Amino acid sequence: MRFLAGITVAVLSGLAAAASSRSSPDVFILQAKQRHQDPSSSSLPSIPKEVARHILLQRTSRDPYGSDLRDIPSTVEIETAVDFITKFGKSPAPLFSSSETNDASQLVVLLEGTTAENAGHLKETLVKADPAFAAFSISDPPSATANQRMMTLFQNLGIANAAQCDIASAINPFSSACWTGKSSVVKYDVQKSPETIPALLDNLSRLLKFTIAGDLEAVIVFLPESSRASKINNWSALAAGDLRRRQEAETVLVxxxxxxxxxxxxxxxxxxxxxxxxxxxxxxxxxxxxxxxxxxxxxxxxxxxxxxxxxxxxxxxxxxxxxxxxxxxxxxxxxxxxxxxxxxxxxxxxxxDISVPFWLLTGFTIVLIGAVTFAIGLLYSIGEEPLPGVIGAGVIRASK
Structure with a gap:
C-alpha cells in the first residue's frame, strides 16, 4: 500500500509540474497601456509559433505590416490568428496621421536556454509588477537554429540587431550604440551568459520607467532550454522572401x-x-x-x-x-x-469616395476650356473675313 501510495504521489506531482510548466507564460509584453484581459478566462492563451512570429514582426516593422497568413496552421482559424495579432501587436498610429515621432520604440528580447531555475524568479517579478505583463505561451517553441534564422530575418528587414549590446544599453531607446531606429531586437543565450537574467532583474525598474513614460514597449520571449535541439528549424513554413509578397491571402492592418x-x-x-x-x-x-x-x-x-x-x-x-x-x-x-x-x-x-466631385470638376474644367477656345476661335475667324463690297468701295482711294 505504501508503495502504491508513493507511486500515486509521484505521478500526481509529475502531472502538477507538467501542468505548471504548460501554464507558465513564455512571452511577456511590457507597455504603458495594457490590453484588456478576458475575465472569463483564467489561463493564458497558447498560440503557435507562426502567430507569435507575426506578432513580433508586426511590432518591429517600420512600415504598415501586411501579413501573409498562409503559414498559419490549419488547426488555427485565420480570424483567431488575426485576433491574436491585433491583441498582442503594436497599437497603430491614428488613421490620418503620418508622424511616428510620438510612437513608443519597440524592443524584442529573446532569452534562449531558459529553465525554471534560471528564469523563474524573473517571471515571478514581472507578474508581481503587473499581472497583465504575462501575455501568452508559445505552444511549439522552435530550435536554436530557427531562432538564429529569425534574427537574420530581422536584420534583412532593416531592424536593428544589437547582438553585442549589454542589457543596460539594450533597454534604453535613447542609446545610439544599440538603437538606429524605432525598433531593436536582441538575443541572449542564458546558458552561455548566465549574467543576463540577473542584469535584466537589476535594470527592471529602469525598463519599467521607460514603458510607463510611453517611450518603450518591450516583448520578452523566454525560449526554453528543452527546445534548443528541437526538430523545428524555422519559425515559419514559408521562406523569408515570401514575407514581402502581397497576394489574395494577405490581410491589411488598420x-x-x-x-x-x-x-x-x-x-x-x-x-x-x-x-x-x-x-x-x-x-x-x-x-x-x-x-x-x-x-x-x-x-x-x-x-x-x-x-x-x-x-x-x-x-x-x-x-x-x-x-x-x-x-x-x-x-x-x-x-x-x-x-x-x-x-x-x-x-x-x-x-x-471623391470620384464624383473629381469627375464633376474635371468635366466642368474641360467644358469651360472648350467654350473659351471656341469663343476665341470664333472671334478670330470673324476678324479674318473680308469686308462687304459697299464698305470697301468707300475706303478705296480715287485714282488720278
Missing part, C-alpha cells in the same frame, strides 16, 4: 479595438476620431459569417453594411462591406439646413 466603438450601420454622423481609432483590426478579404464581418470591421466603419459577395445561391459565403452614402451637417449650428452627401470606399468603407 487601427485598434473595435470592442470600444460600436457604430450602427444606419448612422448618418460624420466620422469621428474615436471611430478612426477603432481600426487596428487585421481585415481579411472575406468573412465566413455576417456577424464576424460586422464585428471585425466595426460595422463597416459605420458607413456601410456587410453583404454576401456570392449571394444566397453561392456554394460558400464571402461577406464583405458594401459602402453607403451618409449625410452630414455642413454648418456648426445643429438646427441649420446645410447638409452634404459623403460617399465612402475602401475594404471597410474607411475612405471618402
Amino acid at each position: 487601427s485598434s479595438s473595435d470592442e470600444e466603438t460600436v457604430v450602427s450601420p444606419a448612422t448618418t454622423q460624420a466620422p469621428s476620431s474615436s471611430r478612426a481609432a477603432a481600426f487596428s483590426k487585421a481585415i481579411p478579404q472575406c468573412f465566413g459569417t455576417f456577424n464576424s464581418c460586422m464585428t471585425q470591421t466595426a460595422n463597416c466603419t459605420g458607413h456601410g453594411k456587410c453583404v454576401d459577395k456570392y449571394g444566397p445561391t453561392g456554394k460558400s459565403h464571402c461577406f464583405t462591406c458594401s459602402c453607403l452614402a451618409t449625410i452630414v451637417q455642413t454648418d456648426d449650428e445643429p438646427g441649420s439646413r446645410g447638409r452634404k452627401t459623403v460617399h465612402w470606399g475602401g475594404n471597410v468603407c474607411q475612405k471618402k
Whole structure:
C-alpha cells in the first residue's frame, strides 16, 4: 500500500509540474497601456509559433505590416490568428496621421536556454509588477537554429540587431550604440551568459520607467532550454522572401479595438476620431459569417453594411462591406439646413469616395476650356473675313 501510495504521489506531482510548466507564460509584453484581459478566462492563451512570429514582426516593422497568413496552421482559424495579432501587436498610429515621432520604440528580447531555475524568479517579478505583463505561451517553441534564422530575418528587414549590446544599453531607446531606429531586437543565450537574467532583474525598474513614460514597449520571449535541439528549424513554413509578397491571402492592418466603438450601420454622423481609432483590426478579404464581418470591421466603419459577395445561391459565403452614402451637417449650428452627401470606399468603407466631385470638376474644367477656345476661335475667324463690297468701295482711294 505504501508503495502504491508513493507511486500515486509521484505521478500526481509529475502531472502538477507538467501542468505548471504548460501554464507558465513564455512571452511577456511590457507597455504603458495594457490590453484588456478576458475575465472569463483564467489561463493564458497558447498560440503557435507562426502567430507569435507575426506578432513580433508586426511590432518591429517600420512600415504598415501586411501579413501573409498562409503559414498559419490549419488547426488555427485565420480570424483567431488575426485576433491574436491585433491583441498582442503594436497599437497603430491614428488613421490620418503620418508622424511616428510620438510612437513608443519597440524592443524584442529573446532569452534562449531558459529553465525554471534560471528564469523563474524573473517571471515571478514581472507578474508581481503587473499581472497583465504575462501575455501568452508559445505552444511549439522552435530550435536554436530557427531562432538564429529569425534574427537574420530581422536584420534583412532593416531592424536593428544589437547582438553585442549589454542589457543596460539594450533597454534604453535613447542609446545610439544599440538603437538606429524605432525598433531593436536582441538575443541572449542564458546558458552561455548566465549574467543576463540577473542584469535584466537589476535594470527592471529602469525598463519599467521607460514603458510607463510611453517611450518603450518591450516583448520578452523566454525560449526554453528543452527546445534548443528541437526538430523545428524555422519559425515559419514559408521562406523569408515570401514575407514581402502581397497576394489574395494577405490581410491589411488598420487601427485598434473595435470592442470600444460600436457604430450602427444606419448612422448618418460624420466620422469621428474615436471611430478612426477603432481600426487596428487585421481585415481579411472575406468573412465566413455576417456577424464576424460586422464585428471585425466595426460595422463597416459605420458607413456601410456587410453583404454576401456570392449571394444566397453561392456554394460558400464571402461577406464583405458594401459602402453607403451618409449625410452630414455642413454648418456648426445643429438646427441649420446645410447638409452634404459623403460617399465612402475602401475594404471597410474607411475612405471618402471623391470620384464624383473629381469627375464633376474635371468635366466642368474641360467644358469651360472648350467654350473659351471656341469663343476665341470664333472671334478670330470673324476678324479674318473680308469686308462687304459697299464698305470697301468707300475706303478705296480715287485714282488720278
